Amino acid sequence: MLAPADVAHSLQERVKSAAAARAPLVIRAGGTKDFFGNRADVTHEVLDPRAYCGLLDYEPTELAITACSGTPLAEIEAALEKHNQMLAFEPPCFGPAATLGGVVASGLAGPRRMSSGAVRDFVLGATLLDGRGNVLTFGGKVMKNVAGYDVSRALAGSLGTLGIILNVSLKVVPRPAAEQTLQFALAESEAIQRTNAWAGQPLPVSATAWVDGVLSVRVSGSNAGVRAACAKLGGDPISPAAEFWDQLREQTHAFFTSTDAATVWRLSVPPTTPPLDLGATLIEWRGGQRWICSTAPAAEIRGRAEAAGGHATAFRNANGIEVFHPLSPALEQIHRRLKDEFDPAGLFNPGRMFAGL
Amino acid sequence: MNAPLPSPQVPRLLADRIPLDGTGAVDAVRQREVVAALKIFLPEHCVLWREEDTRPYECDGLTMYRQLPMIVALPETEEQVARIARTCFEMLVPIVPRGAGTGLSGGALPHGQGVLLSLAKFNRILKIDPLACTAVVQPGVRNLAISDAVAHLGLYYAPDPSSQIACTIGGNIAENSGGVHCLKYGLTLHNVLRVRGVTVDGQIIEVGSEAFDSPGLDLLALVVGSEGMLLITTEATVKLLPKPLFQQVVMASFDDVGKGGDAVAAVIAAGIIPGGMEMMDKAATAAVEPFVKAGYDLDAATILLVESDGTLEEVAEEIAQIESVLAAHGATRLETSQSDLERQRFWAGRKAAFPAVGRVSPDYYCMDGTIPRKRVGEVLKAIGVMESKYGLRCANVFHAGDGNLHPLIMFDSNDADSAMRAEQFGFEILELSIAVGGTVTGEHGVGVEKIHQMCQQFDSATLESFFAVKRAFDPVGLLNPGKAIPTLTRCAEYGKMHVKGGQLAFPDLPRF
Numbered sequence A: 001m002l003a004p005a006d007v008a009h010s011l012q013e014r015v016k017s018a019a020a021a022r023a024p025l026v027i028r029a030g031g032t033k034d035f036f037g038n039r040a041d042v043t044h045e046v047l048d049p050r051a052y053c054g055l056l057d058y059e060p061t062e063l064a065i066t067a068c069s070g071t072p073l074a075e076i077e078a079a080l081e082k083h084n085q086m087l088a089f090e091p092p093c094f095g096p097a098a099t100l101g102g103v104v105a106s107g108l109a110g111p112r113r114m115s116s117g118a119v120r121d122f123v124l125g126a127t128l129l130d131g132r133g134n135v136l137t138f139g140g141k142v143m144k145n146v147a148g149y150d151v152s153r154a155l156a157g158s159l160g161t162l163g164i165i166l167n168v169s170l171k172v173v174p175r176p177a178a179e180q181t182l183q184f185a186l187a188e189s190e191a192i193q194r195t196n197a198w199a200g201q202p203l204p205v206s207a208t209a210w211v212d213g214v215l216s217v218r219v220s221g222s223n224a225g226v227r228a229a230c231a232k233l234g235g236d237p238i239s240p241a242a243e244f245w246d247q248l249r250e251q252t253h254a255f256f257t258s259t260d261a262a263t264v265w266r267l268s269v270p271p272t273t274p275p276l277d278l279g280a281t282l283i284e285w286r287g288g289q290r291w292i293c294s295t296a297p298a299a300e301i302r303g304r305a306e307a308a309g310g311h312a313t314a315f316r317n318a319n320g321i322e323v324f325h326p327l328s329p330a331l332e333q334i335h336r337r338l339k340d341e342f343d344p345a346g347l348f349n350p351g352r353m354f355a356g357l
Numbered sequence B: 001m002n003a004p005l006p007s008p009q010v011p012r013l014l015a016d017r018i019p020l021d022g023t024g025a026v027d028a029v030r031q032r033e034v035v036a037a038l039k040i041f042l043p044e045h046c047v048l049w050r051e052e053d054t055r056p057y058e059c060d061g062l063t064m065y066r067q068l069p070m071i072v073a074l075p076e077t078e079e080q081v082a083r084i085a086r087t088c089f090e091m092l093v094p095i096v097p098r099g100a101g102t103g104l105s106g107g108a109l110p111h112g113q114g115v116l117l118s119l120a121k122f123n124r125i126l127k128i129d130p131l132a133c134t135a136v137v138q139p140g141v142r143n144l145a146i147s148d149a150v151a152h153l154g155l156y157y158a159p160d161p162s163s164q165i166a167c168t169i170g171g172n173i174a175e176n177s178g179g180v181h182c183l184k185y186g187l188t189l190h191n192v193l194r195v196r197g198v199t200v201d202g203q204i205i206e207v208g209s210e211a212f213d214s215p216g217l218d219l220l221a222l223v224v225g226s227e228g229m230l231l232i233t234t235e236a237t238v239k240l241l242p243k244p245l246f247q248q249v250v251m252a253s254f255d256d257v258g259k260g261g262d263a264v265a266a267v268i269a270a271g272i273i274p275g276g277m278e279m280m281d282k283a284a285t286a287a288v289e290p291f292v293k294a295g296y297d298l299d300a301a302t303i304l305l306v307e308s309d310g311t312l313e314e315v316a317e318e319i320a321q322i323e324s325v326l327a328a329h330g331a332t333r334l335e336t337s338q339s340d341l342e343r344q345r346f347w348a349g350r351k352a353a354f355p356a357v358g359r360v361s362p363d364y365y366c367m368d369g370t371i372p373r374k375r376v377g378e379v380l381k382a383i384g385v386m387e388s389k390y391g392l393r394c395a396n397v398f399h400a401g402d403g404n405l406h407p408l409i410m411f412d413s414n415d416a417d418s419a420m421r422a423e424q425f426g427f428e429i430l431e432l433s434i435a436v437g438g439t440v441t442g443e444h445g446v447g448v449e450k451i452h453q454m455c456q457q458f459d460s461a462t463l464e465s466f467f468a469v470k471r472a473f474d475p476v477g478l479l480n481p482g483k484a485i486p487t488l489t490r491c492a493e494y495g496k497m498h499v500k501g502g503q504l505a506f507p508d509l510p511r512f
Helices: A004-021 A073-082 A100-106 A188-199 A223-233 A242-249 A298-307 A329-342 B012-017 B028-039 B051-057 B078-091 B143-153 B169-175 B219-223 B257-269 B282-292 B312-328 B340-351 B353-360 B373-390 B416-435 B451-457 B460-473 B488-497
Strands: A025-027 A045-047 A055-059 A064-068 A123-129 A135-139 A164-171 A178-185 A205-211 A214-221 A236-238 A263-268 A280-284 A289-294 A311-316 B071-073 B095-098 B115-118 B125-129 B134-137 B192-198 B204-208 B232-239 B246-254 B276-281 B302-310 B333-336 B363-366 B394-399 B404-411
Touching: A004 A025, A004 A045, A004 A123, A004 A164, A055 A073, A064 A073, A073 A100, A100 A164, A135 B460, A178 A223, A178 A242, A188 A205, A188 A214, A188 A280, A205 A242, A214 A223, A223 B312, A263 A298, A298 A311, A329 B204, A329 B460, B028 B071, B028 B078, B051 B071, B051 B115, B078 B095, B078 B115, B078 B192, B078 B232, B095 B169, B095 B232, B125 B143, B134 B143, B143 B169, B169 B192, B169 B232, B192 B219, B204 B219, B246 B257, B246 B312, B246 B340, B257 B276, B257 B302, B257 B312, B257 B373, B276 B282, B276 B340, B282 B340, B282 B353, B282 B394, B302 B312, B302 B340, B312 B333, B340 B353, B353 B363, B353 B394, B353 B404, B363 B416, B373 B394, B373 B404, B373 B416, B404 B416, B416 B451, B451 B488, B460 B488
Parallel strands: A025 A045, B071 B115, B095 B115
Antiparallel strands: A055 A064, A064 A164, A123 A135, A123 A164, A178 A214, A178 A236, A205 A214, A205 A280, A263 A289, A263 A311, A280 A289, B125 B134, B134 B232, B192 B204, B192 B232, B246 B302, B246 B333, B276 B302, B276 B394, B363 B404, B394 B404
16 A cells, blocks of 8 residues: 555646646545535546545544545544544545545534534644645644634535645544433424524533424433433433434435435525425424425525525435525635636536536 | 626736835825825724824734834725725725734734724624524624623623733634633634625625525635735624533642643543633743732642533533542642632633733733644743743743643843844744644734744745635735735745844844
8 A cells, every 4th residue: 555645646646637638637535425516527537535545643632633535434433432532523424435535525514513513613724735736734733723824624615626635634522421312292493493592501402303393302411411401401312312313414314315306405594594394394403404305496495595594505316406506796706716726727526516616 | 795896807916016015104195195085985083194193003912013004994884894995906005904903913013005994983783693692793892792792691702812801803703813712612713603794896795604504615714814814804693602500610730841731631531621721830820829819829830720611510520520630640739619709719810811921021922822732841841941042031821722822921122132032032932833733823813923934834835825815805915915924035035034043134124
């Protein structure tokens, strides 16, 4: 196996020759998130960064892990588990081949995101291979760092459009000593109301989900804290509950698997937004993430999301719909300029996020 | 959202015509021209240009750097901010945004040919949403004013920089400010959901959102901490958190700074994320104790304050764990606050550390490196060696939880040699921070102060990519020019200036 530095060097050479030929590259590791984003042009060459793998630095007492982007997510999670730590944002794998680079590039987070934060909140630093073949180093391995623009955090959710992510440093957290899941039979509006009200109280709620008239609430923390919170919240404890939250995180829950051909929309709206009545709905993150299966026209869905102060993504079965919510002209201009600066030849994942980007 | 103005076709090299170095005398002809252009839409009292009116703006919290601005503008509406930006854009006038001016790195140092744009009049809290746990605020709202305004709801705004009584949220966004509770509750970037602002050419944009995320690239991540170089903030939505019901703090003494550092690591290894974890060395406790009478152990080489917060049950469980970890790691004395009054007394000294040092020394120079926690013992010992080398005392306070070290170098600004040594001492600490795998600034920003050390922390390709980000937002380079990111030319010059032995070749030259 080649050392990471040698792999990085060969990736660098590959990018330089692609730039010279102006031949676009589709960055694809395990392919577990192929469904996410606009379709790649099949004539473009695929660049698989998985040879660039391995843990580079993990010091549990520094609460930070640094690894090569091609490292399997499973390997990272196993290393953390040995020290009773975890990635706080519970990234979905969507398959065993998921890599760290894909986790960061997709920016997707699981149930715990509502309480702990998103991928970007835990990125401490990254190195990036840009479209000129330069390796750039952003951020670092320490918790607090305001030297230079925070480009490493902006790589979270960038879908590879700015370059090939090489190394990533993430903040990690201790696993909670105790977790308990409680269920309540509640209507949608009541569930939204109640989960938001809890967020303003000192309760260790780490995840919420409402589907089929049932609200599930996970509390996580110290033994004493979880016991006290359960007593305060009421509801019916369910056990074991880990499988349920995994099904949400990995979208293996029946809600996601029995949709036929309807588009699974992801609406990201202010969490207090009232029910949207757009079709079958699964709600996470208090009310901030709403999964809606619908055949309604994209313009209608997007209009409703926008009116609520949010945006809508055609997450699965986009059926030819533009996947991401269009940007305002002023923001689009900044996106284009950033793309032109980091990837002047337009090599990386063209069109995956937006046409022409 | 506004329709975009016609895209400015700015030749890339135009930026080079904007003087990055904003020093020098004000050009009276240019001043008259720009004042006249601003007065077309700004009332008389919103434009200051006479020296007696602009003098108070000549520096921010880093008083060793001063520069008179050409003009000070004090707009009252977002529309006025947009028109100021548009006017300056058309006339190629640099803009330096300013909040309360409490910054410690010279980020709001005026530009001698530019407009200092004060957002002091944007001081209203526009909306509080207790259910969503958010507040919409103008940039000139003071950090602490947000928590005060929502206290009756049992909520607060988490980041608490030590200047929180005076500093504003706009400045916090510019600097990505921290405080003593960052490890558990995050920095400004974790607690600001949305920023609305004016671009260099006067367009109004919003980055982030009141939802959990927004489409496209995470521009909010770039804007927070950008030191006013990408966007002029006119409004923000911040996250509010429920106030912990209960807090308790353990104070531990150690006879060796290394042991204190090991104890910090042991607390983390035990799976505890304390609400706050702060360390003070002997020089710091000696400076504060006569001042606040916190009851610190003055014989200890270092003391550690570890706070637990949460419900009564959570705190009781965590405090017991913290006490046993600290005892097992060589604490020579342990004391746990038994009342809120006592807890505040333990903290009083830490919070008063800066003014207390100011009391025992005519001046002090506060540094802001972040280091991996495990290196703290060795770094503090190295700083001890530097004290003898430079002949100056240094007290150290340390956000131990997140590795952010604030050495307070004591000097006398009336003694040019002492000031010079203080600066060199500070630079050596910053360079050491980089060498041990840290960063030159954890929460105060680069500004003008640490711009040379940026040349050491980042390679030229990365520095150039920072300019690329800058160009994407500000193609002409008018927003706060010359701050935070050094040009490669400047790095080269610095390389030449950096003479061995800690002495610069031309000590009388202003260095920014």
